[in-house]
Amino acid sequence: MKAAPFDYIRAESIDHAIELLSRHGADCKPLAGGQSLVPMMAMRLARPSVLLDINRLAELKQVTIGADSVHMGATARQRDVEDDEALHAALPLVRDALRWVGHIQTRNRGTVGGSLVHADPSAELPLAAAVLGATMHLRSEADGVRQVRAQDFFQGPMFTAVAESECLVGIDWPVWQGGEVRTGFVETAMRHGDFAMASAACQLQIGPDGICRRAAIGMGGVDGTPLAFPEVAERLIGERMGPALARDVAHACAERTEPGSDLFADVAYRRHLAAVLMARVLLHAAVTSPQASALATTH
Incomplete structure (x- = not known):
């Protein structure tokens, strides 16, 4: 199929983009990477009358690494984030997730x-955002x-807290300080590159004695939102x-899914x-140094 007719507008600034969203409301959809929106338009599952291109807005691509958080512009390319070693040191779970995208x-x-x-x-980055x-x-x-x-952002399958006249402009990712941070991310899909039937992610802070000091865990593909x-x-x-x-922890998580x-x-x-996947990532994170990433690179 082909997309329904639409007008294309390239935003010249964030203010310009926000003004257009306010004017057109639900009929206007921002275009960034287009990897999800364009196929949906081709199948006519999405029919915006105005396609708003925000790709050239440099301020939406900027990434700032702070002591306690990373501020990431909404249109930062996934591959750029994946390849950035400084970002990997600050947000190891995000890179682990990206390698499955x-x-x-x-x-x-x-x-x-x-x-x-x-x-x-079932997507990887929403799960990483929920866990962190x-x-x-x-x-x-x-x-x-x-x-x-x-x-509060993820409210249902392909449904978020973004209002019709709003645009996501940035994301703050918490950075864990102190101790050794270890992560795990794994999923199962019918084919490489498909969305997951189920996925699991964790980030642990392990002390020198091997005791867990801090933990964050979650699952994807097993409910209407990442959990x-x-x-x-x-x-x-x-x-x-x-x-x-x-x-025990993995089964307790699974019991809370729908x-x-x-x-x-x-x-x-x-x-x-x-x-099964949650138990696997927990054990992987507990015994694997941050330099190793067997789960993150095995599809």
Whole structure:
């Protein structure tokens, strides 16, 4: 199929883009990487009357690494983020997640903000944002900039807190300080590059004695939104990771999910798969140094 007719406008500035969004509302869709929006338009699942190109707005591509957080412009390219060693040191889970996103060719064009706004519950970057507790910056002509935590941002399958006249302009990612930070991210899909049937992610801070000092964990593809489990992660604090603990925590997470059923997997299989993957990433993170990334690079 071909996209329904639309007008194309290239924004000259953020103010110009926000003014156009305010004027056209739901009929206007920002175009960044286009890796999700353009296929949906081709299938006529999305029919904007105005396509607003924000690709050339340099201020939306900027990335600033601070002591406690990384501020990332919404149109930062996924591949640029993946290849940035300073960002990897600050946000190791984000790189782990990115290595599972589509293919190199799609990551060359895809943007971090575009993936978050698309909000597929099986997608990798939304899961990383939920696990780390990222904060989204939304801008509109009427209200200026407002901040929304990831737990409130993702509201349903491909549905977010972004209002019709708002644009995601940036993301704040927390940076963990002190101690050794270890991460794990893994998923299972029918084919390399497909969205996951289930995925699991964790970030642990391990002391020199091998005891967990801080933990964040989550699952994707098993509910209408990516899920983080801060209350379950508390069980890991003060503990040394082992197979029994990893299995207990993984099953506690899986019990809190509401996966769907389709031709590829039913509810029980998806919940079981998510538990297996969570136990795997917990053990991987607990015993693997930050320099190793076997799970992150094995598809």
